[in-house]
Amino acid sequence: MKTPPTPSALTEIQGIEPPNILNQAVVNQYKVSRKKQLSSEEMVSKIVQGDTVTLSRAITLIESTHPNHLAKANEVIKGCLPYANASVRIGITGVPGVGKSTFIEAFGKHLTSIGKKVAVLAVDPSSTLSHGSILGDKTRMEELVKDENAYIRPSASGESLGGVARKTRESIILCEACGFDTIIVETVGVGQSETAVHSMVDFFLLLKISGAGDELQGIKRGIMEMADAIVINKADGDNIAKAKLAKTEFNRALHLFPAKKSGWTPMASTCSAYTKAGIEDVWNTISAYFELVKNNHYFEEKRQEQNQFWMMETINEHLKSSFYNHPEIVRLLEENKKAVQNNEISPFAAAMNLLQRYFKD
Structure with a gap:
């Protein structure tokens, strides 16, 4: 009698069929809506x-x-x-690792607790090699993302900072129309993104951490000139004393800058996004700023200047897009690139040839 073969360890044993946890009617409705x-x-x-x-x-x-x-x-x-326009717009920036996402979650939760509707527009840097982005801000903001009075939208910066900045500004308009009265724009934290975001928000908050240098080092960083307030984050545990020292140094540095057109005097403070200490004070500072600039009419003046700025930026962006999508330019661009690489023509002469060909049409 032949011995039956031994069953493989990979053989699936017949078990109980799992129950169908999907409502097919809902699934079909979702597919139709999509x-x-x-x-x-x-x-x-x-x-x-x-x-x-x-x-x-x-x-x-x-x-x-x-x-x-x-x-x-x-x-x-x-x-x-x-x-649109029935909101306050707050830009938040800081170097990678300063705790922007953790701060925004703690700050956003405080705002929703006092009855605000908060929209967070986060711009993540894109790799120049793979062109990908992680878009991890929603992952870090575990509590805020579940808040019914909050909305978080991460976007990739892509290759064109100006294009993303323009789209972020248009996203602000949509969020305001949707009923969000507090718009938070988180910058990439590197390069020119701070300048772009500064031109679309009403209040610009700079996050710092202790150990970033003395007041002289702070003065050398042009971003401080744009800041309406500086907050030293991670002021908790053994870091409290260092954070207080950094606060004193940054306040000294801020006094050396020329007076702001708004009439507001920037100040430095400390907070801990982890323990929530100092978060309420940050909002009190921002509220005091808005009370001042609305009373002296700087708020409306800045919004008008921003509208003019973004009109010019939109023109520049469309001209750039039109140039690079022009069929003749697409054809000639590769030829001129090779000629420049082979030193057959200078980069400036090649650029002028392309521009002259574009404007002939």
């Missing part, structure tokens, strides 16, 4: 009603680089404009 393309009027209507799902879809639309999406995106922005 396939349905909303018109620009429907998008605006839902955004104004506070629909954050439609808000996310609209932001994805305006971030798209596809030429066919531009007209619809402009219609959505135009439809949302009458409902």
Whole structure:
């Protein structure tokens, strides 16, 4: 009699079928809603009603680089404009590792606890090699992301800082139309992103950590000139004494800068996003700033200047996009690149040839 083969260890043993935990009707409804393309009027209507799902879809639309999406995106922005501008816009920056995401979560939770509706627009740096981004801000903000009065939207910086900055500003308009009264824009924390964000917010907050240098080192960093307040984060545990010392040094440095047009005197303070100590004081400082600039009418003046600035930035961005997407330029660009690499023509002469060919049309 032949011995039956020994069953393999990889053989699956017949068990109990798991119960179906999906509601098929809901799944089908979700699939239909995903396939349905909303018109620009429907998008605006839902955004104004506070629909954050439609808000996310609209932001994805305006971030798209596809030429066919531009007209619809402009219609959505135009439809949302009458409902915008009823918010305060706060820019938050700091070097990587300073604790921006942790601070924003603690700060955002404090704002929602006092009745504010908070939208966080976080720009993550993109790799120049792989062109990818982690978009990890929502992962770090575990509590805030579950808050019904908060909305978090991470975006990749991509290759063009100006383009992302423009789209971030348009995202602000959509968030304001959706009913969010406090908009927080988190910068990449490196390069020119701080300058771009400073030109679209009402208050600019600079996060620091202790051990970043004395007041002379602080003066050398131009970003301090843009800051309306400096907060030394991670003032907890053994770091409290160092944070207080850093606060004193930065306050000395701030006194050496010329007076701000707003009439506001920037100040440094300490906080701990981990223990929540000092978070309420940060909001009190920001509230005092807004009370001042609204009373002396600097708030409206700055918004008007920003509108003019972004008009010019939009013109520059469209000219750049039009140039690089011009069929003849696309063809000639590669030829001129090779000629420059082979030292057959100077970079300046090649650039002028391309520009002359573009403006002939």
